[in-house]
Amino acid sequence: MKLSLSIILFLLPLYILAQDSLSTHYKIYSASKQKIVTLDEIAADMTKADVLFFGEEHNDSTGHYLEQAMFKKLADKYPGTVALSMEMFETDCQIPLNEYLAGFIREKNFITEARAWKNYKDYRPMIELAKANHIPVTAANAPARYVNMTNRLGLTSLQQLDATGKAFLPPLPIDTATGIYYDKFVEVMGGHEAVNKSKVFQAQNLWDATMGYNIAKTYKAHHGFKIFQVNGGFHSEEKLGTAAQLKKYAPNIRILNIAAYADDNFANPDWSKFTAKGDYIILTDPKLPKTF
Numbered sequence: 001m002k003l004s005l006s007i008i009l010f011l012l013p014l015y016i017l018a019q020d021s022l023s024t025h026y027k028i029y030s031a032s033k034q035k036i037v038t039l040d041e042i043a044a045d046m047t048k049a050d051v052l053f054f055g056e057e058h059n060d061s062t063g064h065y066l067e068q069a070m071f072k073k074l075a076d077k078y079p080g081t082v083a084l085s086m087e088m089f090e091t092d093c094q095i096p097l098n099e100y101l102a103g104f105i106r107e108k109n110f111i112t113e114a115r116a117w118k119n120y121k122d123y124r125p126m127i128e129l130a131k132a133n134h135i136p137v138t139a140a141n142a143p144a145r146y147v148n149m150t151n152r153l154g155l156t157s158l159q160q161l162d163a164t165g166k167a168f169l170p171p172l173p174i175d176t177a178t179g180i181y182y183d184k185f186v187e188v189m190g191g192h193e194a195v196n197k198s199k200v201f202q203a204q205n206l207w208d209a210t211m212g213y214n215i216a217k218t219y220k221a222h223h224g225f226k227i228f229q230v231n232g233g234f235h236s237e238e239k240l241g242t243a244a245q246l247k248k249y250a251p252n253i254r255i256l257n258i259a260a261y262a263d264d265n266f267a268n269p270d271w272s273k274f275t276a277k278g279d280y281i282i283l284t285d286p287k288l289p290k291t292f
Helices: 002-025 039-048 061-077 091-101 107-113 124-132 144-153 155-160 180-189 192-196 200-221 242-249
Strands: 026-030 051-056 082-090 137-141 226-232 255-262 280-284
Touching: 002 026, 002 061, 026 039, 026 061, 039 061, 039 255, 051 061, 051 242, 061 082, 061 124, 061 226, 061 255, 061 280, 082 091, 082 124, 082 200, 091 107, 091 124, 091 137, 137 200, 144 155, 144 200, 155 200, 180 192, 180 200, 200 226, 200 242, 242 255
Parallel strands: 051 226, 051 255, 082 137, 082 226, 255 280
Antiparallel strands: 026 280
């Protein structure tokens, strides 16, 4: 016992130092207040919102640390009334996810059966926090096989699925977004020709609609809860994509969004380039190691 205590006392200052030093490697900016803020201020802002999107870069180590910290802030501030929703798990994996959270199955089986992402270590702290505090977690994303099906055959092909398959998807048919979101997608994909050669934008809309629908289901099943939705940044920038689809399923839902980036101009950022992307902008130090 004495040995364990001495180890803890030795490591504690190092842990505190690590946390303090990390704070110099990120900046959080409020678009409305036009100033640097803290995670606590975002948590407080959630008193007037139902869903907080965290739009991440999947390999940003600092971004992952911050989304874990943000989830903990919400769980502490709104005990018993917080839910987690994640792009990283697909709807047909909800059962093994629930079974792991309930303590029925081993983590090894959960990771296999729920088809956890290869960088699951980046999301594990949130799952473990949810498990320890009995926080519901929604497997929000569309099954990859149906995304692939849409990419090859289009959204209309989903109508051919039986009732079991359709149960993993939002109500059909699914709208294909136009306007700003389509234009952004075309730019990212390298132009209209690249997009029009495939049905990749329809697949993108399947992702967005499925996540939006499952967030709405969580919202309706857990009245008064604060939902923390974690997804790739493009899905929720400017409250388009998944956020826009969510509003179709729950028109009165109140949304805040965080857009997080590892930015080369971290030392001296031009916030005006980012403020349209989110209620809160997080910039992280690109010099820190990536998670993959």
